[in-house]
Amino acid sequence: MDLIDRLNELAARIKKQKEHTLTEEAAKHAFVLPFLSALGYDVFNPMEVIPELDADHGIKKGEKVDYAIKKDGKIIILIECKGANADLSQVHASQLYRYFSVTEARFGILTNGIIYRFFSDIDEPNKMDSKPFFVFNMLDFAEHQVSELKKF
Known part of the structure; x- marks a missing residue:
């Protein structure tokens, strides 16, 4: 099954x-x-899709990002999740921003499971941009x- 077919199935x-x-x-x-x-990650392999990755920063301890994607031994993507009815506001993006700054990941995703907002450090290296460079809506x-x- 192709990616578009898997996504259409999930959208339904x-x-x-x-x-x-x-x-x-x-x-x-x-x-x-x-x-x-659907993207091809093994969600049951904790060496590839890491749940609740520690993302402590400064004096704030116990911070965890919902998922981190690891490839070739490096964290490449951080994923912060919210409930399906959650508005993916700047407040939630700032939480991902903090996590981004204390890891080696160069991509961050803020999602409610329907809308996926992809962030990176395009504007300034090692600092997550305030606006997503790509938004994917599972329903459209x-x-x-x-x-x-x-x-x-």
Whole structure:
């Protein structure tokens, strides 16, 4: 099955289940993990998809990013999740911003399992940009956007 087919299948599930995934944990299990799996990541391998990665910074301890994607021994992507009905506001982006600054990852994703906002450090090296460079909506996507997703 091609990526676009897997995403269309997941989109159909999201339409049916989104009213029942209001908590962060529900969105992670029902939508985010299947999304990562569709992209080809082994969500059951904690050496590849790391849940609850420590992202302590400064005096604030106990900070954890929901998922980190590791490739060739390096953290490449951080993922911060919210409930399916959550508005992905700047407040949530600032949480990801803090995590981004204390890891080697060069991509951050803020998601509610439906909308995926992709951030990087395009404007200034080692500092996450305030605006996403790519936004993917599971309920409204085009084929060219799926091609962009394949890069991840």
